Amino acid sequence: MSDFQTALELRDAIAAQHCSSTQAVQQMLNRIEQVDPTVGAYLSIFADRAIQDAKRIDQKIAAGQPVGPLAGVPVAVKDNLCTTFGTTTCGSKMLEHFVAPYNAHVIERLQAADAIIIGKTNLDEFAMGSSTENSALRKTVNPWDSSRVAGGSSGGSAAAVAAGLCAASLGSDTGGSIRQPASFCGVTGLKPTYGRVSRYGLITYGSSLDQIGPLTRDTADAALLMNIIAGHDSRDSTSASESIAVKPDYLADLKQPINGLRIAVVPTLNAGAEASVQNAIEEALKVYQSLGAERIEITMPHFDYAIAAYYVIATAEASSNLARFDGVHYGYRSPNAGNYIEVYSKSRDEGFGPEVKRRIMLGTFALSSGYYDAYYVKALKVRNLIRQDFVKAFEKADCLMLPVSPTTAFKIGEKTDDPLQMYLADIYTIAVNLAGLPGLSVPCGFDAKNLPIGLQIITNAFTEDKLLRIGQMYQSVTDWHKRNLPL
Amino acid sequence: MNHQIDRQLVERAALLSRLELSESEIAQFSTQLSAIVEYIEKINTLHTEHVEPLAHCLPVHNVLRADEPRGSLSNAEALANAPDTIDGYFKVPKILDDNSGA
Amino acid sequence: MSLNYNIIVGLEIHVQLATRTKMFCGCELEFGQPPNTRVCPVCLGMPGALPVMNKAAVEAAILTGLALNCTISRFTKWDRKSYYYPDLPKNYQISQYDLPLAENGYIEIPLEDGTSKKIRIRRAHLEEDAGKNTHTLGNFSAVDLNRAGTPLLEIVTEPDLNSPSEVRQLAQELQRIVRYLGVSEADMQKGHMRFEPNVNLHITQDGQVFKTPITEVKNLNSFRALERSIACEVNRQLDEFLATGKTLQIGNKSTYGWDDVNQMTVLQREKEEAHDYRYFPDPDLVPVAVSDEWLSRIASRLGELPLAMQQRFVRDYGLSDYDAQVLTAEKSTAVFFDAAVRCGAQPKRICNLLTQTGLKLANEKQTTVDALGISPGRLAALANMVEAGQISATSATVIFETMTQTDEDPAQIAEQKNLLQKNDAGEIEALIEQVIWENQKAVSDAKSNPKKAKKAMGFLMGQVIQKSKGQANPKIVAELLNRKLMA
């Protein structure tokens, strides 16, 4: 297939009745049937439901009735977003058969926008990982090279967009889980400001870090999806109200370039990436400079401590958030449990995969008496220092640009034996979550193996509109995001 | 501080988090968690006496809800995912101790 | 050998707040519903569901804190307390750890000798209740989560209580206070108030002081059980000390339950288990800041507290301590009484009418005295009629009852029912003359037989009143009869 349509293009085509939603959905389902056995992006597909929904939208359009901003467009959502239809598995044996009694806020918003949810995508179990290899239910590969990982934890969502198995998708990002797979799969991924998108119905990994965001073909699609999913929700205490940050129209001024854009770069940081990545970032910066942007070199003195702080904070929160999976009220219960204590300990041992258990153990340790101050409280202080680094950076510049990942997509199995090495690869993405900022990944080149490279752009809290405009400036003069798969 | 995550610490964390780990898991976690904690130790090289812990990036407080009913699930919905039920209750093997802590 | 001892008791009290809905979700609080029918994704601890704080619970807690003379924290937060138990769906309880809403207060309790004593309050914090495990006869337990998420105020006193009766007085006084404030129904039978005393003895033996190991007593569901369990523990600890000499050491706190059938404390747990609750701030919730303005708005709801009211009734109205206590047991009675007195009537008369008739009627109708359909003004009028001798005390009861059924004032009713007393001295004198003439023997006894004078006098009184068909004012009869016989 050549020239995948963007969600915006498809929406307009459906609205203009150049094609029907039913056709678009059917084509997509056919393609999924053809390609997904290899890619492994989906954990569940709602073929009948999607066709029914598409027919309903087509009828509405034919009748001239008003429709939502994503009317008839097939989208995919990460399988850690609760839906009353199908299962919500989190890629875990623990929730393999779990049917949520409610829809996540973003699912309601997609439905209200008349989007067609065609399926739910694979992920690292409970969103813990950077390769989607930790899914207990399916293997996802990188559509650019099936011997390589799609990235993670939103690997399924990224691969689905890259392989043209949906027009756009939603993922979640706790330490880079949208941006890194977007970078590995050559798509656009946005992690919004903490509080911008309601977490209600997102199965929690790290409560103070998690954000839902779009994975799309380009920044315009990301803006379109943000228009739908962003905004206050009274069911999430950490959802930003209008008094904190007004929700703008992300699409409205998207094509307006930013005059006198000041870009901060951290040379010492970039030096940590492999050469092909460094070069691609340098080339991207030159593109911006050619558009009139100014490059400012800065330091981020505490960036280096981000991974350490993150793996304390995220795992501490996770150890508590995942305590509820106990085989009592829902989820997997071990058939080997003799007494009620074993219902807990055996169900959890058998229901969780090794990475989840590792993080629960680490987080439990960090919160336990005698270690709380040295690890948990200390990490929160470091978090503050990291945020202050960003505050200082944004006094000098409009945005910060750096790689998404030090490498392109790595080989499947390459890092599974050494969890620490896997964690260390999150160096560029994690600080953004700790500081609660928005971060965008846009394709900015390919390495010698024809694997996509991502440029990461970070701006101040609640300035996703500006962030998307900066991304759009780049995509309006480059075509990396339009490159098609060698299929 | 330098904490080797020895077997005892692993067993304690496993007990607290209700994970019945196998022998090989305990051994593996001892090694892996030691390496991770050793790496994490680097945060303790920073001076943070005058730094406030930042638990949350959002500068908000007093998110409060009016005391108004919002409806509940039916008993069938509430128990739909339960591994075992009896007469509208969640069913578990007999609880012999009293570890209620509220 | 000389031996004496002091009883040392501190209390932990859980008070269920009378909000309409639960602490973090919109489920209604209704006692006695079918199991698991007042539950939702939030209070079931479903994955992805998020808590949002009930404002009414915070205000009720602050109000109670103020009534207990506490300092209210101007900044507080929610913490997670982790432990695994089937009635705790998230396997952590949302509570408050290092920043309780209220601290360092005291409660003044009335003692049996009419004096009062101040018991220091260490802290009062908000937390959510767990569900209920039912232990069946079969080889399983059944879990109902209707109660899970109910707001509780946990109040902790200093160990300032020194006798079983003081403990009961505190419990009852607290019940009276929370009912006055309207923050709890405080129904012991419904588990609205749960007490956990910590008991030990300071024994002085041959000039040396020994402290016995502290025991905590659980499962106390009445004031009587609370009082008796402490008396039991005192004896048990004394016996144990004399038999073993065991004294207080770190870690040898044990837990006892109360066996209501055998009226004794029963050992449940020998040693405090190695609990590690891993408290940390709940990242799904945001802190609470209490402004001056908010605090004063809550404080304006305080009103006069029961003990202060009781003391005022004794001081200003000349009531006995007993009467004042009966009247202030319920706020509605006390307020109604006070209003009637302010309408201009003699307090003791109002008190008698309310305690002898009003409370009885209210009890029969299962309502409160202020809801009997009588205004404080009419009650005052009734009291004044008794005071002026227009009606007898017996008639007052009849009129009181009638007033609850009709909308007439007491004078009208008295007239209709022919209950007005004869106060006309001439008329009564004529009756007296007649009685004296007919009862010469009694007259002579009354006049000159000291042994029989009192009885004879009573007989003559009765004869006169009988002749008046009960309408002669006894006061006037006595006065005139006395004068006649002395003449």
Ligand SMILES: [Mg+2]
């Ligand atoms: Mg408690």
Ligand SMILES: [Zn+2]
């Ligand atoms: Zn609920």
